[in-house]
Amino acid sequence: KNEVEQSPQNLTAQEGEFITINCSYSVGISALHWLQQHPGGGIVSLFMLSSGKKKHGRLIATINIQEKHSSLHITASHPRDSAVYICGSGTSGSRLTFGEGTQLTVNP
Amino acid sequence: KAGVTQTPRYLIKTRGQQVTLSCSPISGHRSVSWYQQTPGQGLQFLFEYFSETQRNKGNFPGRFSGRQFSNSRSEMNVSTLELGDSALYLCASREGPTNEKLFFGSGTQLSVL
Numbered sequence: 001k002n003e004v005e006q007s008p009q010n011l012t013a014q015e016g017e018f019i020t021i022n023c024s025y026s027v028g029i030s031a032l033h034w035l036q037q038h039p040g041g042g043i044v045s046l047f048m049l050s051s052g053k054k055k056h057g058r059l060i061a062t063i064n065i066q067e068k069h070s071s072l073h074i075t076a077s078h079p080r081d082s083a084v085y086i087c088g089s090g091t092s093g094s095r096l097t098f099g100e101g102t103q104l105t106v107n108p
Numbered sequence: 109k110a111g112v113t114q115t116p117r118y119l120i121k122t123r124g125q126q127v128t129l130s131c132s133p134i135s136g137h138r139s140v141s142w143y144q145q146t147p148g149q150g151l152q153f154l155f156e157y158f159s160e161t162q163r164n165k166g167n168f169p170g171r172f173s174g175r176q177f178s179n180s181r182s183e184m185n186v187s188t189l190e191l192g193d194s195a196l197y198l199c200a201s202r203e204g205p206t207n208e209k210l211f212f213g214s215g216t217q218l219s220v221l
Contacts, residue, residue, distance in 0.1 A: 033210065041145075041196055043212040086151060093205050094141035095164040098151040 002027045004089050006099030013106050019074040021102045023087035032063050032070045033088040033096060043086075046072070077106045109135055112201050112213035120219045126187040129216045133180050133201030139163075140182040141210070142174060145196040154197075157182055158205040186218075194220045 003026040013019055023032070034046040047054050047061040049070070054061050058077075063070040074081055082105050088096035113132040121127050133140050141164075142154040153166040157176035174184040180201075186193055196217050200210035 035212075041198075041215050041217070043198060043200075043215075045200075045209045045211065048209045088151070093158075093164050094139065094156040094200065094202070094210065095153050095166065096143075096151075097153070100150050 002029070002089055002091060002097045004087060004097050004099040006085075006087055006102050008102060009100065010103045011105070013077050013104070015078060015106055015108050017077050017106075019077050019081075019104065019106075021072045021085050021087075021104070023070045023072070023089075023099055025068050025070075025089040025097070027089075027091065028065075028068075029089040029091055031090040032061075033090065034061050034070075034072050035086040035088065037084040037086060037101070039083075046085075074104075079106045079108050082106050112199060112211050114197075114199055114213035114216050116216060117214065118217045118219075120221060121189050122221050123189055123191060125189050126185065127189060127218065128183055128185045129197055129199075129218075131182045131184075131199035131201075131213060133182070133199075134211055137201035137203050137211070138180050139202045139205050140176055140180065141200050142182070142184050143198045143200070144168075145198060145215075146194070151198075154184065156205075163205060189220045191220050194218060 031050045058075045060073040084101045086101045088098040139158045141156040156164040176182045196215045198215045200212045202208045
């Protein structure tokens with residue numbers, strides 16, 4: 001059974017700080033997804049990666065397949081980055097196992 | 109392109125009733141997956157359809173079912189509703205069955221009284 005753990009559960013930062021959210025999973029996977037959920041429920045897929053590193057604007061996602069670990073980094077954080085960040089590990093297609101999420105609050 | 113559309117946005121049902129939720133994927137997307145989100149269990153995978161065939165199914169009882177039509181629109185049905193079925197139901201679409209980013213709808217908030 002694939003277990004996914006995220007840390008930290010809650011994170012408060014000041015605007016401009018560098019932020020890291022971690023995700024560990026227990027079984028070999030085909031892909032790792034990072035999602036962002038704002039109040040009101042809407043979910044946006046930030047990254048899908050199966051190896052290495054991806055970057056989009058101020059967001060960077062990395063994955064280490066051997067260590068079964070992924071990180072999401074936010075550089076120069078901004079209050080609009082405040083949201084819940086969820087990682088999901090996929091073993092087959094869209095069958096994902098999700099972490100509990102990290103509630104990020106960025107204060108101005 | 110229009111995004112993933114889910115209807116209805118909100119739904120209130122009573123125990124024992126059944127409910128059908130609808131999801132229209134992004135045009136050209138043939139893979140649709142469904143997820144349940146609750147405060148206690150978080151996000152959980154329900155099932156995935158590609159070209160009208162169920163490809164994956166999560167660990168939910170048989171009361172939860174779904175289908176996909178030839179135009180890729182998908183429906184999920186929950187029969188004999190229980191209080192614990194109250195949740196946000198999300199669907200997501202992508203072009204194919206292999207690993208690509210998912211595009212999520214806004215969800216249907218189901219309340220079972």
